Amino acid sequence: MSTLRRFEYLAAVVDEGSFTRAAERLHVTQPALSHQIRALEQDAGGALLERLPRAVGGFTMLASANKAGHRMGSWFVVVADDHARWEPAQREVAAEFAALAGLERSRLDDAKRIENRAAEPLLRRVLSAEATQADLDSRLGAAGFSAEDQVLVLSAGVQGGGPGLAPVILDEVLAPFGGPALVGSLDAETFGLLAVREPVDGLVERIREAVLVVEPALGSARLAVGIGRAPDAQALRPTVQEARHARKLAELAPGRASVVAGDEVASHLLLLAAVPEELRRSFGAKVLGPLVSYDEAHGSDLVHTVKVFLENSGSWTQTAAELHLHVNTLRYRVSRISELTGRDLSRFADRVDLYLAGCFTRDWG
Numbered sequence: 012m013s014t015l016r017r018f019e020y021l022a023a024v025v026d027e028g029s030f031t032r033a034a035e036r037l038h039v040t041q042p043a044l045s046h047q048i049r050a051l052e053q054d055a056g057g058a059l060l061e062r063l064p065r066a067v068g069g070f071t072m073l074a075s076a077n078k079a080g081h082r083m084g085s086w087f088v089v090v091a092d093d094h095a096r097w098e099p100a101q102r103e104v105a106a107e108f109a110a111l112a113g114l115e116r117s118r119l120d121d122a123k124r125i126e127n128r129a130a131e132p133l134l135r136r137v138l139s140a141e142a143t144q145a146d147l148d149s150r151l152g153a154a155g156f157s158a159e160d161q162v163l164v165l166s167a168g169v170q171g172g173g174p175g176l177a178p179v180i181l182d183e184v185l186a187p188f189g190g191p192a193l194v195g196s197l198d199a200e201t202f203g204l205l206a207v208r209e210p211v212d213g214l215v216e217r218i219r220e221a222v223l224v225v226e227p228a229l230g231s232a233r234l235a236v237g238i239g240r241a242p243d244a245q246a247l248r249p250t251v252q253e254a255r256h257a258r259k260l261a262e263l264a265p266g267r268a269s270v271v272a273g274d275e276v277a278s279h280l281l282l283l284a285a286v287p288e289e290l291r292r293s294f295g296a297k298v299l300g301p302l303v304s305y306d307e308a309h310g311s312d313l314v315h316t317v318k319v320f321l322e323n324s325g326s327w328t329q330t331a332a333e334l335h336l337h338v339n340t341l342r343y344r345v346s347r348i349s350e351l352t353g354r355d356l357s358r359f360a361d362r363v364d365l366y367l368a369g370c371f372t373r374d375w376g
Contacts, residue, residue, distance in 0.1 A: 130195025
């Protein structure tokens with residue numbers, strides 16, 4: 012067999028997170044797949060895959076087969092002992108327990124998959140201007156929600172990481188809350204809906220912590236989650252939009268995983284997040300580009316100056332004090348800013364232009 016074909020086998024095992032599922036995908040037997048991977052490892056001069064069971068710090072980790080759809084959603088059985096000391100009977104019991112755990116995971120996944128079938132048509136109706144409230148109430152009721160439920164809406168996006176990762180993550184994040192929940196994808200977006208029937212302290216923080224737990228497993232992928240909270244079913248449509256815009260803000264944050272809640276963000280920023288990225292970038296470059304170029308060429312600080320000036324509502328005294336400048340020096344800088352941008356900072360409309368451009372500029376500070 013060619014080395015290229017063996018690399019295709021290796022990629023399938025990594026993608027599926029299981030020799031069994033990879034063999035099914037490749038239409039080969041599992042022993043044949045294992046043989047080809049071993050041959051590739053021999054050519055490479057070392058192990059290419061970390062096989063289980065594996066002992067780490069006195070604990071043994073065993074794989075538990077499942078149908079989660081992505082290896083990040085896999086279950087494992089951890090035993091407080093080193094499997095190297097096990098008798099054959101103990102190994103058999105551990106393997107049977109792991110298989111039972113895998114069956115339970117498959118049962119839960121199948122049940123959740125059936126529940127989530129209602130998510131896509133519901134989301135389409137929510138985002139449609141033609142849907143009536145009675146229609147939405149009926150669809151929510153069929154999914155176990157009531158018209159009086161508070162609904163937490165999550166919008167998730169993943170860059171990289173392979174297909175199907177965002178729904179797996181949202182299913183895992185929402186599972187511990189126990190209430191009625193739906194997860195579905197619509198075009199390139201993934202949404203989660205959670206019924207909140209009792210006050211839950213720190214709900215957003217708990218979701219943020221859950222997202223941060225999966226961050227190390229993202230690899231080179233990036234996860235952004237936006238959250239909105241609807242007081243009842245009638246507010247579901249604007250809350251979905253709020254969660255979408257919050258997610259777009261989360262995509263601008265550094266790091267591999269970020270969460271932004273709509274009620275944590277000023278309303279104007281949620282509106283700005285709805286502006287297409289290309290338009291934001293173009294507007295920011297057009298308005299602030301001359302200042303950025305001037306600062307780079309002369310080692311000046313005009314971008315930061317205009318930011319502080321706007322934050323101080325155009326107060327010369329407060330801005331000069333914060334920048335540790337004489338007011339005359341500040342006036343010179345502001346006049347230079349006006350010349351370069353064509354904006355008069357004494358006019359409210361021009362200040363708004365500069366502020367919006369700053370919001371669209373990553374190095375705005």
